[in-house]
Amino acid sequence: MVGVGVLDGVVLVDKPAGISSHDAVAAVRGRTGARTGHAGTLDPFATGLLLVLVGRATRLARFFVELPKTYRAVARFGAVSSTHDPEGEIRLTGRVPSSPPAPPTGRLRQRPPEFSAVKVGGERAYRRARRGERFELAEREIVVHRFDVLWHRGEHAGFEIECSSGTYVRSLIAGLGDAYCAELRRTRIGPFSVEDADPGALEQRAEGPVQVLGLDRALGFLERVHVGGALARAAGHGRPVAVGDRSGLSGPVVVADDAGPIAVSEPESGPEGTLLRPLVVLRG
Incomplete structure (x- = not known):
């Protein structure tokens, strides 16, 4: 323990x-x-x-x-999978490119695979897919920061992919054409x-x-605002705290005192400066 x-x-x-x-x-x-x-x-x-x-x-x-996430993936060309991975029904196509196609990067639209944990009508999509039901999941916007070819040998190729949250890497691999994701390893999540x-x-x-x-340490990827005394007590009780002009703050921030994080809060600009409104209180 x-x-x-x-x-x-x-x-x-x-x-x-x-x-x-x-x-x-x-x-x-x-x-x-x-x-x-x-x-x-x-x-x-x-x-x-x-x-x-x-x-x-x-x-x-x-x-x-x-x-954001970083992955190492191995694609197998010349075959497709019903689930875009080795656990699905594999069908050989025989079409193996002489070199891997140019992978897409930037802002993309992606439709989650039917065999995914996305909920459809309150139920996981993969459960409906296993019953043979027909449905279509809504597209979502993703960002692929990097999609690098690492190596290519015969019908297999290795890639390193850095992407936004919610990206289905096996769908990216399947999107290369006549391919499925044979191996997948996540190497980084943010820092x-x-x-x-x-x-x-x-x-x-x-x-x-x-x-x-x-x-x-775990919240080190968020900006931090140090408070003390009455402000620390107010934050610990879930109340917004005014911290003067902190217009440079963006996104969630950690409100902390000498003992560590008190809350994760959202900055709001007001007539009297910046107000940190708690999203999650970690004390008490």
């Missing part, structure tokens, strides 16, 4: 193939005995970085979910790297505590 006082934060997990994200979260819950959640799933066939949120960090899932993952996080018999990245 993790000791009392360090049960709020993020565990970096290197998920192996063959287990679900839910399985990984349950394993960390078993190690810590704390409330747990995650900040974005990985398909069972995929490996790599999973952020498991522990304790009060579970209140902050939305901020971690929105971070977090799979290289820093706790190697024993999923091992129930591992010696020593789970490595929990505390809230102070």
Whole structure:
């Protein structure tokens, strides 16, 4: 078990193939005995970085979910899959390009695959797809910052992809034509790297505590406003706090005192300066 006082934060997990994200979260819950959640799933066939949120960090899932992601993917050309991955029905097409097509980048419109966790009428799309139901998911805007070809050998090619949250990499690979995603590994989520993952996080018999990245460090990707005294007490009680002219602030910010984060708040400009309105209170 993790000791009392360090049960709020993020565990970096290197998920192996063959287990679900839910399985990984349950394993960390078993190690810590704390409330747990995650900040974005990985398909069972995929490996790599999973952020498991522990304790009060579970209140902050939305901020971690929105971070950009980096993946390494292996595409198999000359075949297509009903699920765009190796777990679907594979059909050979025989059309293998002499070199990988130019991958798309920038702002793109993408329709989530039918075999996805997106909800349709309150039910997961993959459940409807497994029953053979016909439906179409709405397109969404994604951003592909990088889509680099790393290598190409025969019918396989390796890619590194940096993209916005909500991007389906297996759909990007399928979109190259006559291809599906044979392997997928997530290497980064925002500032977090799979290289820093706790190697024993999923091992129930591992010696020593789970490595929990505390809230102070885990929220380092957000701007921070330091307060004290009455302002700190007000923020801890969920009240907006006025911090003078801070017009340069944008997006959610961490309100903190000497003891660490108090709340994640949204800046608002007013006649008397900047008001930090709490979105999530972390004290109490």
